Amino acid sequence: MGTDRAPSEDVRGAIDALQEMKSRGRNFTLILVGDQAAIEKELAKFPAADRSRITIANATEVIAMDDEPAQAVRSKRDSSIVRGLTLHREGEADAFVSAGNTGAVMAASTFILGRIPGIARPTIASQFPAANGYTLVADVGANVDTKPRNLYEFAVMTSVYAESIFGYQRPTVGLLNVGEEEGKGEERAVQSYALLKASNLNFVGNVEGRDILKGTVRVVVCDGFTGNIILKFAESVPGLLRTKLTNYANSGLLQKLMMGLSKGVLKGVFREMDYQEYGGVPLLGVNGVSIIGHGGSTAKAIKNMIFKAEEMVRKEVNQKIAAAIGNAAK
């Protein structure tokens, strides 16, 4: 029930995931959590769907986008978010995917699933396009008032994620700061540097804002305040470019023609910056798999979120995090 057009995009994305995965010879079972009647109505649009692999868990409440997260999780016990995560905790599901209220998914995931032993604060790691692949940035919004110990945990979890899911062997880790030299930045940055340097992570030192897109390192850690602002800034870049390009096209007939010719070029470039392509981001550090997506997610984004959830389970990312957090300190 998470997307702005729930449950239509959500259901279609789930069916697409099921069918595409089947064609790769890899099957799974879907539990669609939410308003049973509304979900049935959507499902009826896909007569070819393999109903033997789909069940519906009825949930009578919905946590709205503007609900206060912690309060909503406590009071709406029969919401699709709380119900879905409870099914995951009880072992009925191996992973949970939602495009609903981000704060509520984070709060409910942490509260219901609990944390991986050794992790004080879960984190959201997001991928940014870089010259040579992707840069993983954490935290992008799970935490405010981050402490150095939390930044160290983010680095451990995101390194495991980068290696398991993106295939980056022993990924390089940088601390986001206002200069490269040790000793730069706020007190928090200075203390975090020391913790990261003393760990057995592949820590290369401070990196700056420009290093994210350059791909200087594979993993960038920062406090959740800065990370969230950078993520939202980055997501707004294609919008500005589109506006400027439209203004250009509207400035004359020749410009309109040129713009028409350029469309294919630009589409390819924008695609990598588009969150619909990678779908969602994992909440790392909870004792389960919880994938969080935008409210504006399309069916394609939902499908990609489900693929990510399946991959997180199959590659045992949480088991690797649990091992790494025990090992990462020298």
Place this chain on the structure above:
Amino acid sequence: MGTDRAPSEDVRGAIDALQEMKSRGRNFTLILVGDQAAIEKELAKFPAADRSRITIANATEVIAMDDEPAQAVRSKRDSSIVRGLTLHREGEADAFVSAGNTGAVMAASTFILGRIPGIARPTIASQFPAANGYTLVADVGANVDTKPRNLYEFAVMTSVYAESIFGYQRPTVGLLNVGEEEGKGEERAVQSYALLKASNLNFVGNVEGRDILKGTVRVVVCDGFTGNIILKFAESVPGLLRTKLTNYANSGLLQKLMMGLSKGVLKGVFREMDYQEYGGVPLLGVNGVSIIGHGGSTAKAIKNMIFKAEEMVRKEVNQKIAAAIGNAAK
């Protein structure tokens, strides 16, 4: 002596500024501060330059890009930065422009020029392209460990700057945060919100990372740590787009052709994101006019920095800041 190719880009930019300003019937006098012999050699390349409007102030030292700012300012008393700012303080010059070590220019400007009464911390305000003009963001790097009172001062100074130089009447002010609701974010954000709300600025509340390029407000205030990271991130966007476009062009003959056709379109869009166009950023709050540019500045950037300095003096931005800081609290 500031740019990476000093003094050639610096001198050429200064000469270009002098000539272009003359053609608009607005004259000024240049003092070129630095290695006299090297500057003379560059000047000889411009026989048509009006030498009656150019003097050279010899400075035997140079603060390097990797010098520790505060220490360099103390020890290199005959550097071009210290000499130039001293000429400004003594009234020999009305403004100072440098593409040298940013930290050193900030430290020397604050130390030598002093601060405008009522301002505890100077700030750097930078312009970001937006859908409807520009968004001014401060602080983008003059301060770490920013306090709520500092953020309030940044808002006052940047509002004056936005109104005087960009012509935005009673500019809207937003506080950069991780959500729109009052009470969001770190403790610093919550306290800053209260201070801004109680002022007579045109404060509209919290804004998010995406609002900078959207142009939701004209002035965005944030701590210098976050602002510096956003600025450097934004400056790296055109580089990533160029890399991706080059990869696209190299993927086939048709792609190369399409890319060739698209060049004009893309050039126009990238130009607005290019700091060479606006040149430099003012250090607001010091008792004088100090414009700071990139080490990679071209002659064009230097020229635009000089234009900005002239405009700051002509429009009496500092006098307006002094009046506003006395008035801004209700």
